[in-house]
Amino acid sequence: MMRGISSLSPSRTTSNSSTTQTSSPTRNSRELRTSSRKPAATRDEDAIALYNKWKITKDRPITYTPANSSPEPWNTKAAHAFVLAVELHNRDFERYALSQFVQNCGFMPFGPWTYIEKTTELYSAVRLFSNHWVAWNLKISDGHAKEYEGLAAANLVDQVPREVRDPRIYDLEHWYELCGHRFHTGCQHDPIMRQERMLAAANKRAKAPLPEVGGDEEQRMQQETAAPTEPRSPV
């Protein structure tokens, strides 16, 4: 972990020191997952149905679109589908389920947050996203978002910087990489940052010295537009 940067993983931040965790959790998370204690009996029937449907279509992850929500049961069971995908070791379905979760998390009638904190591994992509979502919502509501009270992720709110992003806009990949462990802006998965960099680069190009075409031409054009010439009489 990098020093001085907020971690999105609440239960690690409460332990005594940084010396206890030296290795990067991201790459190890597969091992954590495969040692999952969830037997097949806990699998959700809706999630299984979603998986069976997806097996036929093999849809690619969706791209977040503001104010859109997916048909049921994605609206309520995207987190369950993610958990199922992890159990099945199906990375493609997992990413698809995560993309559905990101799309729908603002519309979920029953908050999946407790389910996620109880069921998913600390560094799983859906958990990191969920942590960010909960803390971000609490931050922007000034602590008034009641549905997030009592969650472990609520403890992260003090770490949220002022310029934190809506986590839904990040590329999905963000939640699978180390940058997804921290509240910050400015990684390559942040589309606002990418846009700003593009604009800055374009500005730089625009400011590069150009041949002098300026003054006269501009004045001439202004005069022309200010005083339109009268239609000429035919000769």
Ligand SMILES: [Zn+2]
């Ligand atoms: Zn990132």
Ligand SMILES: [Zn+2]
């Ligand atoms: Zn980053």
